[in-house]
Amino acid sequence: MTVYLFAILGFFAILSALMVVLTKNPIHSILYLVLTFFAIAGEYVLLNAQFLAIVNIIVYAGAIMVLFLFVVMLLNLNEETEPHKSVLRKLIAVIAAGLLLVVLVGSLKGADNMSIKPFSQNTGLIENLGKVLFNDFLLPFEVSAVLFLAAMVGAVMLGKKDIK
Amino acid sequence: MMNQAIHTIPLDWYTLLSSILFCIGVMGVLFRRNAIIIFMSIELMLNAVNLLLVAFSAYHNDAAGQVFVFFTMAVAAAEIAVGLAILVVVYRNTKSTDIDVLNRLKG
Numbered sequence: 001m002t003v004y005l006f007a008i009l010g011f012f013a014i015l016s017a018l019m020v021v022l023t024k025n026p027i028h029s030i031l032y033l034v035l036t037f038f039a040i041a042g043e044y045v046l047l048n049a050q051f052l053a054i055v056n057i058i059v060y061a062g063a064i065m066v067l068f069l070f071v072v073m074l075l076n077l078n079e080e081t082e083p084h085k086s087v088l089r090k091l092i093a094v095i096a097a098g099l100l101l102v103v104l105v106g107s108l109k110g111a112d113n114m115s116i117k118p119f120s121q122n123t124g125l126i127e128n129l130g131k132v133l134f135n136d137f138l139l140p141f142e143v144s145a146v147l148f149l150a151a152m153v154g155a156v157m158l159g160k161k162d163i164k
Numbered sequence: 165m166m167n168q169a170i171h172t173i174p175l176d177w178y179t180l181l182s183s184i185l186f187c188i189g190v191m192g193v194l195f196r197r198n199a200i201i202i203f204m205s206i207e208l209m210l211n212a213v214n215l216l217l218v219a220f221s222a223y224h225n226d227a228a229g230q231v232f233v234f235f236t237m238a239v240a241a242a243e244i245a246v247g248l249a250i251l252v253v254v255y256r257n258t259k260s261t262d263i264d265v266l267n268r269l270k271g
Contacts (some may be wrong), residue, residue, distance in 0.1 A: 093194030
């Protein structure tokens with residue numbers, strides 16, 4: 001049962017990821033990317049990481065994709081404005097990505113043999129994650145708040161029409 | 165049921181799935197010229213790495229991996245906000261999102 005779920009979700013993730021790259025219209029690309037994120041969130045649930053599944057949907061499928069959609073509509077992009085690449089460059093891209101896949105699969109094979117601990121039910125639950133986040137990772141958490149502030153100021157400054 | 169899920173699916177399958185997703189992202193960066201699609205491919209690569217981190221975290225029973233994924237998402241959100249702002253400025257100046265237009269820094 002869970003094996004089938006894994007296979008179906010993985011199939012959907014790979015298929016929609018391919019469509020993100022291959023489809024011509026940027027709006028369709030964004031919608032396929034949302035589908036990919038939902039499939040990946042499903043894989044998180046299978047791994048018993050419910051908190052990250054919810055955060056993945058809220059942050060990626062919610063906030064980031066709306067930002068993308070907003071920018072695409074703001075810039076009025078569609079199929080006609082899509083720049084074209086030569087066939088040779090597309091062929092080179094596919095070959096390079098395929099070679100990288102071969103290298104990655106070859107080097108990551110046998111990760112199974114590493115010491116796998118007995119499964120604990122509450123590793124990915126919000127209570128356990130919160131304890132780790134606010135005990136061991138408190139400083140990085142606060143630093144990420146500064147990062148957000150810097151990103152916000154940077155985005156506003158870049159968006160201004162005339163910077164005195 | 166979840167207890168069985170960890171033990172019926174080998175860890176190699178998760179490494180395979182996230183490798184494939186990562187390579188599709190790399191292909192997208194090389195394949196397309198639209199800067200927005202390239203951004204999306206970068207998001208795809210980040211998600212592939214996140215999936216791998218969560219898988220290893222669950223199999224090794226270590227919550228630090230999942231906290232790291234949380235930070236990755238935070239940094240990705242900040243990166244996208246700034247990146248799209250840069251893209252809007254580029255579009256305002258060149259009237260296109262084609263990355264091949266952006267070769268003025270070439271000597």
